[in-house]
Amino acid sequence: MAKKTLVRGTPAHRSAVLALSLLGAVVVVAAPFVFSGFRTFQFTMAMVWAIAVLGLNLLTGYSGQISLGHSAFFGIGAYTSVILIVDHDVPYLLTLPVAALVCFIAGFLIGIPALRLQGLYLALMTLGFAIAFPPLVRRFESFTGGVQGKSIRSSVMAAPDWMPLSNDQYLYFLVLVVVVVLFTLARFLVRSRVGRALTALRDNEIPATTMGIYPARYKTLVFAVSAMYAGIAGVLYAYVIRFVAPTSFLLTLAIILLAAMVVGGLATVAGAIFGGIFIQFVPFYAEEINQGLSEFVFGSIIIAVMLLMPGGFMEGFRRIRNLVVNVADPPVVPPGAAPPPSATAADEVPATTTAG
Amino acid sequence: MERFIQLVFDGIATGSIYSLVALAIVLIYRSTGLKNLAQGEMAMFSAFVAWQFHAWGLGIWLAAVLAIIASFIGGMALQRVIIRPVQDKSLLTVVIVTLGLFLAFNSLAGGIWGYIIKAFPPLFPSNVISMGAVRVPVANIGVFMVLVVLAGGLAMMFKFTKIGLAMRAVAYNMETSKLVGIRVNNVLMLGWGLACALGAAAGIFVAPKLFLDPFMMFGVLIYAIAAAAFGGLDSPFGAVLAGLIIGVVENLAGSYIGFIGSDLKILVPLFLIVVTLLFRPQGLLGHKYVVRV
Amino acid sequence: MSLLTVENLVASYGAVRVLHGIDFAVEEGQVAVVLGANGAGKTTTLRALSGMVSCKGSIRFDGTELIGRSTEDIVRRRVAHVPQGRGTISQFTVDENLQVGAYIRKDRDGVRDDMERMFRLFPRLQERRSQAAGSLSGGEQQMLAIARALMMSPKLVLFDEPSLGLAPLIVRDLFDTLRQINTELGVTMLIVEQNAQLALEIAQQAFVLETGEIVASGDPESVGKDDAVRRAYLGH
Ligand SMILES: Nc1ncnc2c1ncn2[C@@H]1O[C@H](COP(=O)(O)OP(=O)(O)O)[C@@H](O)[C@H]1O
Ligand SMILES: [Mg+2]
Numbered sequence: 001m002a003k004k005t006l007v008r009g010t011p012a013h014r015s016a017v018l019a020l021s022l023l024g025a026v027v028v029v030a031a032p033f034v035f036s037g038f039r040t041f042q043f044t045m046a047m048v049w050a051i052a053v054l055g056l057n058l059l060t061g062y063s064g065q066i067s068l069g070h071s072a073f074f075g076i077g078a079y080t081s082v083i084l085i086v087d088h089d090v091p092y093l094l095t096l097p098v099a100a101l102v103c104f105i106a107g108f109l110i111g112i113p114a115l116r117l118q119g120l121y122l123a124l125m126t127l128g129f130a131i132a133f134p135p136l137v138r139r140f141e142s143f144t145g146g147v148q149g150k151s152i153r154s155s156v157m158a159a160p161d162w163m164p165l166s167n168d169q170y171l172y173f174l175v176l177v178v179v180v181v182l183f184t185l186a187r188f189l190v191r192s193r194v195g196r197a198l199t200a201l202r203d204n205e206i207p208a209t210t211m212g213i214y215p216a217r218y219k220t221l222v223f224a225v226s227a228m229y230a231g232i233a234g235v236l237y238a239y240v241i242r243f244v245a246p247t248s249f250l251l252t253l254a255i256i257l258l259a260a261m262v263v264g265g266l267a268t269v270a271g272a273i274f275g276g277i278f279i280q281f282v283p284f285y286a287e288e289i290n291q292g293l294s295e296f297v298f299g300s301i302i303i304a305v306m307l308l309m310p311g312g313f314m315e316g317f318r319r320i321r322n323l324v325v326n327v328a329d330p331p332v333v334p335p336g337a338a339p340p341p342s343a344t345a346a347d348e349v350p351a352t353t354t355a356g
Numbered sequence: 357m358e359r360f361i362q363l364v365f366d367g368i369a370t371g372s373i374y375s376l377v378a379l380a381i382v383l384i385y386r387s388t389g390l391k392n393l394a395q396g397e398m399a400m401f402s403a404f405v406a407w408q409f410h411a412w413g414l415g416i417w418l419a420a421v422l423a424i425i426a427s428f429i430g431g432m433a434l435q436r437v438i439i440r441p442v443q444d445k446s447l448l449t450v451v452i453v454t455l456g457l458f459l460a461f462n463s464l465a466g467g468i469w470g471y472i473i474k475a476f477p478p479l480f481p482s483n484v485i486s487m488g489a490v491r492v493p494v495a496n497i498g499v500f501m502v503l504v505v506l507a508g509g510l511a512m513m514f515k516f517t518k519i520g521l522a523m524r525a526v527a528y529n530m531e532t533s534k535l536v537g538i539r540v541n542n543v544l545m546l547g548w549g550l551a552c553a554l555g556a557a558a559g560i561f562v563a564p565k566l567f568l569d570p571f572m573m574f575g576v577l578i579y580a581i582a583a584a585a586f587g588g589l590d591s592p593f594g595a596v597l598a599g600l601i602i603g604v605v606e607n608l609a610g611s612y613i614g615f616i617g618s619d620l621k622i623l624v625p626l627f628l629i630v631v632t633l634l635f636r637p638q639g640l641l642g643h644k645y646v647v648r649v
Numbered sequence: 650m651s652l653l654t655v656e657n658l659v660a661s662y663g664a665v666r667v668l669h670g671i672d673f674a675v676e677e678g679q680v681a682v683v684l685g686a687n688g689a690g691k692t693t694t695l696r697a698l699s700g701m702v703s704c705k706g707s708i709r710f711d712g713t714e715l716i717g718r719s720t721e722d723i724v725r726r727r728v729a730h731v732p733q734g735r736g737t738i739s740q741f742t743v744d745e746n747l748q749v750g751a752y753i754r755k756d757r758d759g760v761r762d763d764m765e766r767m768f769r770l771f772p773r774l775q776e777r778r779s780q781a782a783g784s785l786s787g788g789e790q791q792m793l794a795i796a797r798a799l800m801m802s803p804k805l806v807l808f809d810e811p812s813l814g815l816a817p818l819i820v821r822d823l824f825d826t827l828r829q830i831n832t833e834l835g836v837t838m839l840i841v842e843q844n845a846q847l848a849l850e851i852a853q854q855a856f857v858l859e860t861g862e863i864v865a866s867g868d869p870e871s872v873g874k875d876d877a878v879r880r881a882y883l884g885h
Pocket of ligand 1: 662667690692
């Protein structure tokens with residue numbers, strides 16, 4: 001079979017993407033009805049991780065900075081939610097925006113000093129933050145429940161009566177809605193003026209400054225958004241697991257999120273999904289063999305990916321896709337040049353770039 | 357007053373531990389230009405190796421020396437196999453790789469030796485010297501002496517030996533280093549080997565105090581990084597001094613400021629990192645280089 | 650026999666070929682100058698000689714083939730290279746730069762003597778011995794780069810546009826110093842320049858490089874008289 005070439009933005013390419021998306025949507029919606037409750041729970045958790053990975057990727061992939069503090073933001077989100085639900089009887093859905101805001105502000109405050117300096121400083125400061133978080137939680141015991149942790153009664157998180165869903169299925173769809181919203185938001189951010197400014201920053205700071213973009217301000221902002229994503233993931237984690245303790249949010253979690261990001265593919269929004277699946281399922285199978293093995297696998301995979309396939313899973317995905325079909329960007333038509341012969345009707349050529 | 361002196365002495369003892377690890381961070385930075393975030397975990401792993409040799413029946417000092425040699429070789433091998441391929445890539449790539457090492461070493465230790473805390477045999481006699489009401493364990497003095505010797509040795513190596521000069525040259529400017537005939541790859545490999553050996557020494561000397569488990573360096577790492585940043589990443593003496601200061605300040609703050617207590621001591625290094633980065637990014641004794649273009 | 654003989658040298662960056670088989674030779678003890686516009690391939694030629702770009706053809710130096718050897722090996726055969734821009738370690742002091750320049754030498758006494766000689770040659774450097782190289786002026790940095798290269802007691806020194814970015818008066822000084830080094834120390838030199846006038850004055854051989862090919866060669870007088878060369882490099 002001869003390989004076909006699909007040009008981005010042409011009707012053929014759009015139908016292919018649409019068909020695949022529909023297929024994907026059907027699979028995603030059908031999954032909790034096909035698989036067992038436990039599998040559904042695992043898929044839900046994979047989505048939770050994916051949100052945190054996406055948050056990290058917004059930061060690292062698009063601004064070239066590393067955060068090792070996302071375990072702490074994740075933990076702050078989870079604790080905020082649990083404390084509000086358990087001690088203050090706040091409806092659980094309401095805790096999500098509150099925790100998101102808390103993490104946004106925390107990220108902003110930490111980002112202010114760290115992002116003014118180049119290089120590893122954000123990594124170092126957030127590393128300290130990640131290490132300090134569990135002792136802090138233990139210290140304010142009356143508030144956080146200390147070493148014992150805190151749990152949410154299962155009745156709180158039950159599916160509403162009017163929904164014909166089991167609790168597992170309900171949580172699955174709840175998380176799915178958040179995933180869809182946050183991934184759409186991320187795509188939007190990445191393609192917005194701010195997103196493109198950030199990419200400019202990552203690739204070279206000096207032209208960005210001359211473009212009138214203030215690196216520190218944007219970086220702080222993106223760091224806050226990134227922390228917010230981690231916090232929201234933490235809230236959803238609390239919904240699903242219904243238990244928080246200091247040991248759930250160690251520095252290793254931050255590194256694992258980072259690993260998942262790298263494995264999914266730096267600077268790709270879709271890669272975060274693979275990252276989430278990776279976090280959920282690698283330990284599940286590796287730990288059957290040895291307790292320490294899953295993290296060893298994570299560590300080794302980070303190194304292997306960086307050495308062999310720096311683009312991560314998405315690069316692999318593209319390589320495999322290219323075995324079946326070529327996807328090409330449309331030729332750039334210089335302004336005023338004659339349209340290419342293939343474009344017979346002008347309205348068939350959709351806009352491929354949005355003017356800044 | 358006696359309580360104060362006691363706290364200072366105890367602070368110096370913990371500070372020596374931070375300084376030892378900070379020294380390894382400084383060494384690798386000075387000889388390769390990298391900041392290795394896995395330094396603490398590698399030190400922990402080396403300490404386990406020494407523990408293993410001892411468990412097989414070797415004397416503890418012999419076990420320590422063998423573990424240090426093994427770490428030297430292991431460090432060179434790591435550089436050759438894992439770091440060299442990414443050496444020329446972006447800072448981000450290298451950092452991610454060292455984080456991979458972090459995770460791998462942490463869990464490898466857990467996988468091999470388990471997560472149950474082990475007592476590490478003492479390297480120094482267990483008596484305590486009393487000066488009035490102030491009591492100083494001989495072990496603390498021993499660790500401090502080791503620190504002084506290593507820091508001094510390192511500083512002399514960098515300043516007075518040809519290989520020290522070559523290491524610094526490579527860290528600052530690889531291309532010019534090649535042009536004066538320095539075998540850059542060998543020097544980088546040696547730098548990693550030495551840093552791992554030094555890290556091993558740090559791990560082995562702190563293990564009797566902290567007890568041995570895969571997470572033993574989690575707490576120390578942040579202090580060590582704070583010490584390295586605060587003291588100046590390119591200055592061995594700066595790192596040692598900063599480590600000692602942090603140890604003492606932390607101990608005093610933890611005892612005299614009721615709110616801080618023992619759990620929040622960890623805020624001390626964090627605070628120091630922030631303050632250093634904001635007001636003196638090159639650190640206490642580090643050099644700030646003016647470059648005319 | 651020439652000290653350096655280059656035959657059919659081809660160098661590329663990836664798929665882009667930059668040198669299309671050039672030939673030239675440099676006689677022992679002489680100063681040779683390569684003229685060429687920006688992008689002609691001058692830097693690439695020198696980098697090829699130092700083993701810093703992969704290339705094909707033949708580079709015979711002092712009886713051995715250099716192609717395929719590493720930079721470190723080539724340097725150990727006493728080929729020094731003063732790269733374009735800054736050839737020093739800016740964080741090092743002047744002293745340390747000179748010491749590291751002598752890295753490959755084992756004769757401590759000889760190194761000490763040479764250091765003294767460098768300070769006689771460049772008194773400004775002696776005044777600034779313990780200052781960081783990065784804090785020196787452009788001219789001083791270039792002097793230091795040259796001194797650093799001479800510290801290995803080289804048989805051949807490659808200079809990549811030594812006058813670049815220096816004030817005209819300083820450039821004149823610089824070429825006087827280069828001539829002095831050549832006559833007093835007998836060091837063979839290959840100088841790459843856009844500043845043709847002064848370079849031709851101190852040279853005994855000249856080559857003109859244009860988009861990766863040698864288009865003229867000979868003694869400096871005749872090359873300097875060549876009409877095309879005059880127009881392109883001498884500005885009259
Ligand atoms: N690292 C590189 N990668 C790709 N092309 C290069 C590189 N360096 C130089 N070139 C190209 O090779 C040609 C010759 O460059 P160069 O040797 O630096 O010229 P010169 O020193 O005479 O100005 C130029 O066209 C330049 O664009
Ligand atoms: Mg050039």
